[in-house]
Amino acid sequence: MKTSKLLIPTLKETPADAEIRSHQLLVRAGLVKKLSQGVYSYLPLGWKVMKKISDIVREEMNKRDCQEVMLPIIQPADLWKESGRWDVYGKELMRFTDRHDNEYCLGPTHEEVITDVVRSFVNSYKQLPMNLYQIQNKYRDERRPRFGLIRSREFLMKDGYSFDKDEAGLETTYQVMYDGYSAIFDRCGLSYRAVEADSGAIGGSNTHEFMVLAESGEAAIVYCPACDYSANTEKALMDLSHVDTEEELEMEKVLTPDQQTIAEVSEFLGTDPKKSIKALLYRAVYAESEEHVVVFVRGDREANEIKIQNALGAMAVDMDTDEETITNLGIQRGFIGPVGLDNVTVLLDEEITRLKNLVCGANEKDYHLKNVNYGRDFECEHIVDVKEVKAGDLCHKCQAELVEARGTEVGQVFKLGTKYSVSMGATYLDENGKSKPLVMGCYGIGIGRTMQASVEQNNDEQGIIWPKSIAPFEAVVIPAVHKKQEQVDAAERIYQELQEMGVDVLLDDSKERTGVKFANSELIGYPVRITAGKMLGEGKVEIFVRSTKEKIEVPLEEASTKAKEILDTLA
RNA sequence: CGGGGCAUAGCGCAGUUUGGUAGCGCACCUGGUUUGGGACCAGGGGGUCGGGGGUUCGAAUCCCUCUGCCCCGACCA
Numbered sequence: 001m002k003t004s005k006l007l008i009p010t011l012k013e014t015p016a017d018a019e020i021r022s023h024q025l026l027v028r029a030g031l032v033k034k035l036s037q038g039v040y041s042y043l044p045l046g047w048k049v050m051k052k053i054s055d056i057v058r059e060e061m062n063k064r065d066c067q068e069v070m071l072p073i074i075q076p077a078d079l080w081k082e083s084g085r086w087d088v089y090g091k092e093l094m095r096f097t098d099r100h101d102n103e104y105c106l107g108p109t110h111e112e113v114i115t116d117v118v119r120s121f122v123n124s125y126k127q128l129p130m131n132l133y134q135i136q137n138k139y140r141d142e143r144r145p146r147f148g149l150i151r152s153r154e155f156l157m158k159d160g161y162s163f164d165k166d167e168a169g170l171e172t173t174y175q176v177m178y179d180g181y182s183a184i185f186d187r188c189g190l191s192y193r194a195v196e197a198d199s200g201a202i203g204g205s206n207t208h209e210f211m212v213l214a215e216s217g218e219a220a221i222v223y224c225p226a227c228d229y230s231a232n233t234e235k236a237l238m239d240l241s242h243v244d245t246e247e248e249l250e251m252e253k254v255l256t257p258d259q260q261t262i263a264e265v266s267e268f269l270g271t272d273p274k275k276s277i278k279a280l281l282y283r284a285v286y287a288e289s290e291e292h293v294v295v296f297v298r299g300d301r302e303a304n305e306i307k308i309q310n311a312l313g314a315m316a317v318d319m320d321t322d323e324e325t326i327t328n329l330g331i332q333r334g335f336i337g338p339v340g341l342d343n344v345t346v347l348l349d350e351e352i353t354r355l356k357n358l359v360c361g362a363n364e365k366d367y368h369l370k371n372v373n374y375g376r377d378f379e380c381e382h383i384v385d386v387k388e389v390k391a392g393d394l395c396h397k398c399q400a401e402l403v404e405a406r407g408t409e410v411g412q413v414f415k416l417g418t419k420y421s422v423s424m425g426a427t428y429l430d431e432n433g434k435s436k437p438l439v440m441g442c443y444g445i446g447i448g449r450t451m452q453a454s455v456e457q458n459n460d461e462q463g464i465i466w467p468k469s470i471a472p473f474e475a476v477v478i479p480a481v482h483k484k485q486e487q488v489d490a491a492e493r494i495y496q497e498l499q500e501m502g503v504d505v506l507l508d509d510s511k512e513r514t515g516v517k518f519a520n521s522e523l524i525g526y527p528v529r530i531t532a533g534k535m536l537g538e539g540k541v542e543i544f545v546r547s548t549k550e551k552i553e554v555p556l557e558e559a560s561t562k563a564k565e566i567l568d569t570l571a
Numbered sequence: 572c573g574g575g576g577c578a579u580a581g582c583g584c585a586g587u588u589u590g591g592u593a594g595c596g597c598a599c600c601u602g603g604u605u606u607g608g609g610a611c612c613a614g615g616g617g618g619u620c621g622g623g624g625g626u627u628c629g630a631a632u633c634c635c636u637c638u639g640c641c642c643c644g645a646c647c648a
Contacts, residue, residue, distance in 0.1 A: 012597065012609065013583050017641055037640065143572085146642090260648060279648050294648090302646065319645055326648085334648050361648070481606050515608035522608095533607055542607090 001473070002507045007044050009033075010520050020216045022456035023148030025464050029524045031451075031472070038145025038153035040448075045472040045524065049451050050156060052470045054135050056187050057158045057445060060180045066131040066160055071113045073137060077103035079112045083423050088315075094139045094153075106139035111420050111442060114161045118438065119426035125165050128428065128438075129173055133160030135447065147216065149448035150408060156448050162441040163421075165430065170415055170439045174206075177413050177443045181210055184445065185411065189467025189571050190454055192410065195221050196231040198306050206415040210445075211407030212453040219407050222389050226400030234306035237385070238402065239394035244356035249371040251339075256368045260334025262299045265368055269359060273299040277352060277360035277372070279336035281326065284314040292320065292329055295386055296338050297349040299359070302388040311347055311384040337361035337369055339378045348380035349387050410450045416440040458547075464525030465547050468570045473506040475563055476526040480514045480533030490532035490541060490556055497560035503567060522546065527570055530563055532556075545570075 009030040017034070018024040026032045031046030042050055058068065077095070080086035086093075086105075094106040107113065114132060122130060138157045145151050162177070164170045178194065185192050190212050197209040209232060211221055223230030231237065259268045266273045276299030284293050293312065297303050309317045320326075326333050330343055337360035338346060352358070353374040362369045372378070391404040420426065421437040430436050451470070458465040468474055475498060479491035491507060498505040506526065508517050514533070521529050529544040540553045543563055547570070554562045 009581085009598095011582060016577090016583070019642080034640095262648085280646090281648070319647080332648085336648055483606075513606055513608085513610065515606090515610085517609095518607075519609045531607075535607095 001505075002509045004509050006506075008520075008524070009043065010523055018148065020147050020150075020456065021459060022216075022452045023150070025455050025459055025523075026148055026452060029464055032149065034148075038142060038151070040149060040152060040154075042448075046451070048472045049466075049470050050447055053188060053447050053450050054156075054158070056469065057135065057184055057447070060184045060187070061131075061133055061158075061160065064131070064176050064180050066133050069114075069117075069132050069134050070136065071107070071110050071117075071134055073107050073139070074104055075107050075110075075113055077105065079116060080105060083112050083115075083420055085112070092140045092142065094141050108138055108140045109442075109444075110134070110159055111161065111416070111440075112424070115420045115424045115426050115440070118161075118163055119421075119424060122163065122426075122438070123428055125428055125430050129162060129164045129169055131160060131162045131173065131177075133158060133443070147218075147452075149452045150216075151218065152448065155446060158443075158445040158447060160443040162443070163426075163438045164441070165428070165436070166439055167417075170417075170441050174413060174415055174441050177441065178208060181411050181413060181443070181445070185210055185212075185450075187469050188450060188454060189458070189469055190410070190450070191457060193221070193223060193230045193405075193407070195223070195407070196235050197412070198232065198234045198310065208413050209407075209409045210411035210413075212410050212450075212457060213405050213407050214453065214456045215406060216456060217406035217408040219409055220404065221407050222391070222393075222402045222404050224395035224398060224400050224402055227395060227398040229395050229397045229402075231389075233388055233390075233404075234304055236389040236402075237396045238387075238389045239396045239399055240351060240354060241399075243354045246356050248373045248376060249357050251369055251371045251373075251377055253362055253367055254370055255366060256335075257366045259366075259368070265359060266299070269368070269370070271359050271370075275299070275355070275358055277338060277358050279338075279361060281320050281329075281331075281336075282308060282317045283320040283325075284309070284312045285316040285318075286314055291345060292325065293317075293345045293347060294331070294336060294341065295347045295349070296352060296360075296380075297387050298351050298355070301349075301351075301390075303349075303386050304388045307384075307386040308347065311382070311386055332361065332363055332365050335361035335363060335365055335367060337363055337372070338380065339363070339369055339372060341378075345382075346380055347382045347384050347386055348374075350383050350385055351387060353383060408449060408453045408456070409446075410453050411445040412443070414442045414444075416442055459525075462519075463523035466525045466527060468527045468567060471504075471527050472524065473526050474504045474567055475528040475530065476506045476508055476521050477530045478508045478514075478517050478521065478532070480517075480531055482509070482511050487532045487536055490536055491530075493556070494530055494532065494541065494559045494563070498563060501560060501564050503564060528563055528567055530559055 011028045014024050015027045018027055033041045077086055097103055135158045137154055142153055145153050162173045192210050192212045194208045194210050197207050220233040222236045259265045262273050262278055277296050278299045280295045280303050282293045284291055295303050305317050356373055357371040360369055360372050393402050395402055418437040426438045427435045455464050477491045477495045479487040495507040527546050531542045539555050541556055541559045544551050
């Protein structure tokens, strides 16, 4: 391909509306263009990268006996009512009505559709296991689209669904998919971690998220540097084997006028915040009701809302600081404690049951309690894990100190179980002629996210540094001065030779000055650049490696062979 | 959803306070000189100033309204 035949609208200036580096670079390098909030056009180079990632996905999936299909984006409401998600999915689901007043949605995911296909055609254990996938646009009306392709409303996604006879079969399939996903992200040259995560709105029991580590990541994770444990903080466990062994002192009520926050109270009483109990008031929303819940965690900790939501089985929770609510509940802002608090639902983080002689609110204005002990002074029906695990907490597997990081989720593998097969009647006959629900798994990869995550991870001052496997072109050949025929001829020759060697190569035949061509090639980030320029007088050309910035001079005759050699060594 | 900000040429911006009919840089077109690190000279094209309404002799500028886009978001018991 030649640049004269390609639309590559590079920008010198950073676009005003792009916040993070990868978003800026995707726009500046001419890979994508925003049409509307969270809606993007993929330009030739951007789409080429997307296709390379998609092809890697296809290869790894096909290798594992997965079959590619193409399912409809337009999905009837009835199907979603069958699974029960029409009323549950909320505002993220893009809904519309056709001219006959029939309701539809644009698919945010395809469990319903694939289950409909499979229940129609898969009836026997002899057909199992089966694994179907597609690569297609998904639609989600995100609360706040941002960061370019990282959180958009229309996005290309690989989604796959597995069907097994039983849990054991799913376990095997899940592991195959887990390995397949690892292979895909390895081939895309990403640095990532597979973390344990909450199963969220799709439903199901067990899940791993593939997180590309990045400062700008929207998800918080913790991982253990000593063993393989890593988890999203909404799921993360920590070691709780520590138990205070000190003697239980006599509980006393102390005057703490206007001392409301943990910091104030600890300062006032001269105690360690870790030896206190923090109270947080949440409003929990259920399908047909809502209630207020007081959550207690150790004084220096935060609570994790997802964990609270799961502990309550609520659809959503949010913190409530409304004065009127607090008054109506009959609790004392700033002085809430678990002792004698019985007019409201209470969640107690398990950690607190292991600590002795704690400080907490006395449920009376301007008073706190000292030396409070679980079991002796209060009990709680709901002992749960709702704390936000943080750096320095100990790994529950090996007791090493956990580390915090941020990540962008590029893929997820998921055990669905029989949630959809039961609600939608997807069954098969087993060896004994008995009808059983199919056991499902689902597996997703954000193609656009993967592209942008790679950019976020691989860039420098000059621009993008693509891994070879997903670069828009593996190499670019540049005649330094377009009016010098010998340079143009040499570049053309190298271009032809590389093409014959099967290299995905671009010839820059633009009429730009040398500096412009160099700057653009580095902005776009082709792994290798070959320049036919002033050294041609000595019969030499220059090979430049984007990732290492290494420049070598080689004789024209050896240029393509050498370039290919270098490419073969690159990831 | 709540809060804040922005909207003027393809991109980045000035002009708005103090109303007088739109400008700069980049990009683009023509000609010329240049050519190993985002050139220079000369000439040129391109804007219903986000939409609608109002005030006024006159509105990018003042008022009302709608829309779009960007950022932030409970850390407190």
